[in-house]
Amino acid sequence: MSVATEAPRVIGRRKRSGAERAKSVVWHAAMLAVLVVVLYPAFWVLTASVRENSDILTNISPIPTSITWDNFASAFDGLAGIPLWRFFWNSLVISALSVVGIVASCSITAYALGRLEFPGRKAMFAVVIATLLLPGQVMLIPQYLIFSEMDVVNTIFPLVIGKFLGLDAFFVFMYVQFLRGIPRELDQAATIDGAGHFRIFFSIMLPLLRPAIVTSSIFTFIWSWNDFMGPLIYLHEIEKFPLPRLLQSYNNTEAVSNYGGMMAMTLLSLVPVVLFFLVFQKFLIKGIATSGVKG
């Protein structure tokens, strides 16, 4: 259980001894074992989506006995006469709006909290930190009452408005941390050159914040895509459902008779997230390592 130091690397470059090689084999075997366990559920849903209904639940082997594409055909049919693409579109709209809101609101809020001096700043930052650990359930009921008073229940407004107001404490904190790593001399130089705070923010900070913007956008997109509780509480008409709500309804109504269709639909709903992950993998892992993002 030795931790990475320079030493093993040097040894590795020399002629490998028998013991070294044996260790390496054991290491790879252990990692592969973990890999198999971790990937089994993903692999299972992949193969379940092309199996006959009768073959899905009774067969532990990940290799299907026969392959059918009917499941995907019935998945694309959607639910209650509304095609699947409609639910994808609903999800996409919510996620895209959330990303725009987070980037716009968190960057200005974090700039003020992390870079400017004004009375009340410390107290406001303390509120941000406190909401990081605060269970959101405690605000759920009054928020619902407020939104129904505003007559916006059954629209996506309640799902995205918080994102536009910088209420996502986690991302505000992440942006503030990131801003602290940017040298103050930059602002000072710009100030001497006559730039105002708006200029500094738009021409200097925003471009430098790019890594934070990318990381927060990816996470926001994925979290909004997966979010279930918000749509569960606020969306009641099936035409407005995003994918998680569709899956839940489908699971309650159709899954008994059409298990394969359910699995195909599940797989399709996960595809965008996995694609996002594959494309932005480096950014995601760096982001989580430096800011302690919860996945």
Added chain:
Amino acid sequence: MSASPSTTAPPAAEGAEAPTVRGGRGAAKRRTPISRRGERLVGYTFMTPWIIGSLVFTVGPMLWSLYLSFTDYHLILGGDFIGFANYTAMFEDPMFARAVKVTLLYVLLAVPLKLVASLAVAILLTQSRRGIGFYRAAFYMPSLIAMSVGIAIVWKALFAGGGPQDQFMSWFGWEGGGFIGNPSVSILMLVLLSVWTFGAPMVIFMAGLLQVPGELHEAAQVDGAGKWHRFVHITIPMLSPVIFFNVLMETVHAFQLFGPAFIIGGTAGGPAWSTLFYTVRIYALAFVDLRMGYASAWAWMLVLAVGVVTLIMFRAAKNLVYYAGEDNK
């Protein structure tokens, strides 16, 4: 909250603020393009969305729900102030005992298992070997999808009667059937779902492990310390801020598990209340039974519990967490 939770972020520049050009120093006749007042104005302008949002959607609702928790407010029937009646009723409510039991059991099982797994794999992955990037990415991937409805549905299938888990375990003489129908083990489905996401804390552990100075290990090795000794006396103390951060965040989040529990157990937390998570019960009270006053009291109880746990952890951290470069008495 004095301890900075992010251990690997760039050091905060707060204390080291160089004397700036802004304001003051009038005698020096230096041009100060932005006055203090200007900075204030910009500050408040930038904070406006957050201030409005907080008042209307977070701080306001918190106070309102505190008030609601002292009423018997029902969404349709309305309600009156009833003092502490909700709080006393809670302790006689069998559902409260069930929800607390399920949630605590989950926290106590899921958090340690997930963190031990993530630390063990992180240690293995910080050895310099081939394929680390691939393994790290593959192990991290479940963290992004685990809380989705899709995976909850997959989980239901994996642990159904006659499903993969049932078949696999029956090879070893298991007769309990699928976890999903067996109240004495059904919570393990959610524990395993949580352990499946060990990749997220793992990545944070890896970042922490790479910052442990190699010289410490070399010096100890020269002094004849074995691997286990070095792990306990060097790796663990140097890693303790990261461990603290992960324990805190995982615990706080575990108390609030909702989506997968809701899909797997429904609002009743079936079978036989064995997956009746606290937040699921809050949802059922508020949005199925519409008893929003009583549900608010439940929610405030959760805030209290998480608050107490957080405080205890910060207290314990004072003695247990080692911050390099600080004088720990």
